[in-house]
Amino acid sequence: MDFLELLVLAIEAxxxxxxxxxxxxxxxIIGIASVITIIxxxxxxxxxxxGSISSFGTNVLTVSPGKSERGPxxxxxxxxxxxxxxxxxVLMNLDNISGVSRVISKSKTITADSESTSAQIxxxxxxxxxxxxxxxxxxxxxTESDVLGGTKDVVIGDEVVxxxxxxxxxxxxxxxxxxxxxxxFQIIGITEESSAAYIPITTAQNFLFGQTSLDSISLxxxxxxxxxxxxxxxxxxxxFEHDIDDSENIDFSVRSSQSMIDTISGVTxxxxxxxxxxxxxxxxxxxxxxMNIMMVTVTERTKEIGLLKSLGARGxxxxxxxxxxxxxxxxxxxxxxxxxxxxxxxxASSVISIPFVLSPSSILLxxxxxxxxxxxxxxxxxxKAASLTPVDALRYE
Numbered sequence: 445m446d447f448l449e450l451l452v453l454a455i456e457a458x459x460x461x462x463x464x465x466x467x468x469x470x471x472x473i474i475g476i477a478s479v480i481t482i483i484x485x486x487x488x489x490x491x492x493x494x495g496s497i498s499s500f501g502t503n504v505l506t507v508s509p510g511k512s513e514r515g516p517x518x519x520x521x522x523x524x525x526x527x528x529x530x531x532x533x534v535l536m537n538l539d540n541i542s543g544v545s546r547v548i549s550k551s552k553t554i555t556a557d558s559e560s561t562s563a564q565i566x567x568x569x570x571x572x573x574x575x576x577x578x579x580x581x582x583x584x585x586x587t588e589s590d591v592l593g594g595t596k597d598v599v600i601g602d603e604v605v606x607x608x609x610x611x612x613x614x615x616x617x618x619x620x621x622x623x624x625x626x627x628x629f630q631i632i633g634i635t636e637e638s639s640a641a642y643i644p645i646t647t648a649q650n651f652l653f654g655q656t657s658l659d660s661i662s663l664x665x666x667x668x669x670x671x672x673x674x675x676x677x678x679x680x681x682x683x684f685e686h687d688i689d690d691s692e693n694i695d696f697s698v699r700s701s702q703s704m705i706d707t708i709s710g711v712t713x714x715x716x717x718x719x720x721x722x723x724x725x726x727x728x729x730x731x732x733x734x735m736n737i738m739m740v741t742v743t744e745r746t747k748e749i750g751l752l753k754s755l756g757a758r759g760x761x762x763x764x765x766x767x768x769x770x771x772x773x774x775x776x777x778x779x780x781x782x783x784x785x786x787x788x789x790x791x792a793s794s795v796i797s798i799p800f801v802l803s804p805s806s807i808l809l810x811x812x813x814x815x816x817x818x819x820x821x822x823x824x825x826x827x828k829a830a831s832l833t834p835v836d837a838l839r840y841e
Contacts, residue, residue, distance in 0.1 A: 600622070
């Protein structure tokens, strides 16, 4: 018997028991759909986070107070007060640094008339806009004069504008005033896709937050290829400024945008792989279901097997036919699972506002896994069917 004949026989056998066939495929469908959904959402989340960091540019260094243990979640900060304005001043003199901005950030309430919203208020220098690649949709950013004079000017995100003034307020809010912790500030600019607000660092230190220490220092590099050398220069400079002799005792950490991207990509990749592995357990369950159903099928079709063998079918033909049935079950189930998983991932990505990512490699992997499940779990029942003798099979009741 040639392969095409065996394929037709296998499909016909599955069609005769359509309800059982669909129930058998259900485990494969759920398993593949779960894996596709998790991989897609994991990739989309990674792309979203990496995109947000990359928007600031890969030629940015961030100096934070407190020692970092070089691992996610290990960096100390918060109440640590080891960075001051003089540190930013000396770092500006390094060869590969073209811009420096001091940063103090706290969550505060912004009020306009009867409306209010919570926003991240950052005290920054005028260079912050270029360092962090902010896009202005209206007005201007803070100037050196604003910083030196400690003005009560504020640049707010368009999302804050929408919360306080309404969706169509971008054209008229420049020059309007808002209150931050009850203090009056005048809006001079609006940034794109942001829920933050920016005020002069001097105003933040002396007027609003009442602290001289910094939450971070942003550094803009001239040549990104020298990032590692620049990190060493920054560390050496601050160790000297802080009178630290041993690198084990440093009271600050220096991170590049690229290192943040690598760390986040690694963490999200590990989580995605782990969750995909958990979801793949359902594939094993589905495979066991296929084996059980195929065993039942072999028992039900024992006389049919005996008849085929008496007509000249070889053991390898019977083995191939039952393996094809198992493969058809898993491949069709895998295809349905891929379509279902892709649809779920697309809807979920839209709801949580992350990119929809569906890689060809995940589809190929899913097809390969589903086919493998069919071969592995279908082999034993197929082997059992092939080993039956014509006489025993025909006499089976």
